[in-house]
Amino acid sequence: MKFKRVAVLLLFITGVSLSTDRIVLKKPPRSLDRYYPPVSKKFEFLSNMHTMSTAFTGIRLNVNDGNWEKALFWAKELKKTYLKTSRMVPEWKDYFKPSLAENLVKAVGSRNVDRVIDATKKLGKTCAKCHQDNQMAVKLLYHFPSFEKVSIEDPVEFMELKTGDYMKKLADSLKALKVYLIQGESEKAQESGLNFVERARQLRSMCSKCHTNKLSEEVIVGKDFEKSLSRMEELLSAGKPKKDEVFKLLNSVGMSCAKCHNVHLVPAVVREAFGK
Ligand code: HEC
Ligand code: HEC
Ligand code: HEC
Missing domain, CATH: 1.20.120 (Four Helix Bundle (Hemerythrin (Met), subunit A))
Structure with a gap:
């Protein structure tokens, strides 16, 4: 039974992307410019994405290992970065549900695998929704310099x-x-x-x-x-x-x-x- 739960947890955390029968390319808001070249070479927005994704993995590994203390550390990291990121692009504010990040911290704090699964799934959905709407356009727009200028x-x-x-x-x-x-x-x-x-x-x-x-x-x-x-x-x-x-x-x-x-x-x- 324990094994099965862990497998489910794995599935929810890794499988956050939703499949779809169409991809829409929406023009990302200009405020994203601040976090990409030529304005910034630090890729701050993308870097937060990696931090959150790593934190998810940190939670998963430690819950599987039964190391709840470390799992809680990663849940807090995730929440912190999620909140920080939610303030970076005002036009995208509504994609973020800070209460769900808090909910995940509480679930990990409760040391209850079912609650962690549920909280992970809910938070993960907010990631997936934004990715579905915006990730592809951002990749195409911000990772290549313009040929127009060549x-x-x-x-x-x-x-x-x-x-x-x-x-x-x-x-x-x-x-x-x-x-x-x-x-x-x-x-x-x-x-x-x-x-x-x-x-x-x-x-x-x-x-x-x-x-x-x-x-x-x-x-x-x-x-x-x-x-x-x-x-x-x-x-x-x-x-x-x-x-x-x-x-x-x-x-x-x-x-x-x-x-x-x-x-x-x-x-x-x-x-x-x-x-x-
Ligand atoms: C840098 C690598 C590169 C090479 C090599 C290249 N292209 Fe292109 N090509 C592009 C890019 C980038 C565009 C899009 C340009 C745009 O629309 O701004 C393009 C667009 C085109 C278009 C569409 C033009 C239009 O706007 O209607 C044609 C036709 C084309 N290329 C033909 C060729 C042919 C034929 C060759 C080989 C002899 C070739 N290209 C080699 C990069 C390349
Ligand atoms: C408001 C929109 C938004 C939300 C919410 C969001 N992301 Fe992203 N995410 C993006 C965009 C846009 C990209 C593409 C960035 C790029 O390629 O520069 C991205 C890319 C990623 C990537 C791929 C990084 C890469 O190198 O290609 C990961 C992993 C990721 N996000 C994880 C997460 C996680 C985990 C969450 C939720 C906890 C999350 N994201 C929430 C918009 C969002
Ligand atoms: C407007 C800028 C621009 C021009 C002009 C351009 N490239 Fe690129 N090219 C890029 C970027 C950006 C990448 C993605 C890899 C990266 O981020 O460094 C890339 C990737 C590539 C790659 C695969 C990865 C690598 O770095 O080898 C090849 C091969 C390539 N370009 C060939 C060409 C050739 C051949 C020409 C000229 C005919 C050309 N490019 C012109 C910007 C450009």
Whole structure:
């Protein structure tokens, strides 16, 4: 019986997230800015989340060990941080139920496992509710710098363009290359193809605006990417490019586009949508 209760306690404490059939992205309140770069590098809000989560684990481990004194210590830590956090973002005040944190401290103080389970579940629900509404948007918005502010010089038209506009030009020359290759218009394919190669090469210049580690660049726009582009340049410059071979190279170049999009596109698009 004791074993079963402990198992239930484990379940409630670890399984605080609720499953859902849709994810809504609400724009987080501006007051959250204070706890994230560039305003603060300390991530105070996130740091409290880790403290509370660790405290939950502290309660669980110690209740399981029968060490009620230490469990009480963690319950008090949890309450303290919960109250502190509830004052950090005024717009989110109503997500917090301070009485439920107090309730958990009392339950642990009573050394009654059933009460602890009940109190944990109730408090955990307030965490889960806010997470469901806000966690994803905060992750996407506050953990990535803005691509909006990054500009790239277009090597074809010699203009500074914002990332999104640059991508459009890059993709346009890529699609023009495909169209003319399929139509068998070699000269036009050559022109748009060489524009594409130049623009694709230039992509690398943007990475260092955020990354200081060359490794991040290398895995996506490194030697293999450059090799495919150079080979494409050769084929296109030679006139009458071999269609199949160019398409094969485009596939490998496209892998780099896709990889970078997998990492960077979703946060960039969300930030843009929120005008952040
Ligand atoms: C930094 C890594 C990165 C690389 C490499 C990259 N992209 Fe992008 N791409 C982005 C980001 C970020 C956006 C979203 C920009 C925005 O909307 O602000 C984007 C958006 C796009 C868009 C949508 C543009 C729009 O706003 O409608 C297209 C099309 C595109 N990229 C094509 C490509 C192609 C083709 C390649 C490869 C030759 C490529 N990208 C390589 C990061 C990258
Ligand atoms: C008012 C809203 C709100 C409440 C209440 C809340 N959280 Fe969070 N929590 C967030 C947001 C927003 C994030 C995402 C923060 C980020 O990624 O920077 C988060 C993230 C987390 C994370 C993940 C941290 C990571 O590194 O990704 C944990 C764990 C967590 N919260 C625990 C808790 C616990 C435990 C409680 C309740 C005792 C709680 N939270 C209550 C808003 C809330
Ligand atoms: C606007 C800023 C910005 C730009 C521009 C940018 N990145 Fe990133 N990139 C990030 C952030 C933020 C992360 C998440 C990891 C982190 O927090 O350090 C990341 C993660 C990555 C990762 C996975 C983790 C790592 O650090 O290796 C790769 C790979 C990567 N970027 C490649 C690129 C490439 C290639 C380019 C240029 C074509 C590029 N990035 C341009 C900000 C940027």
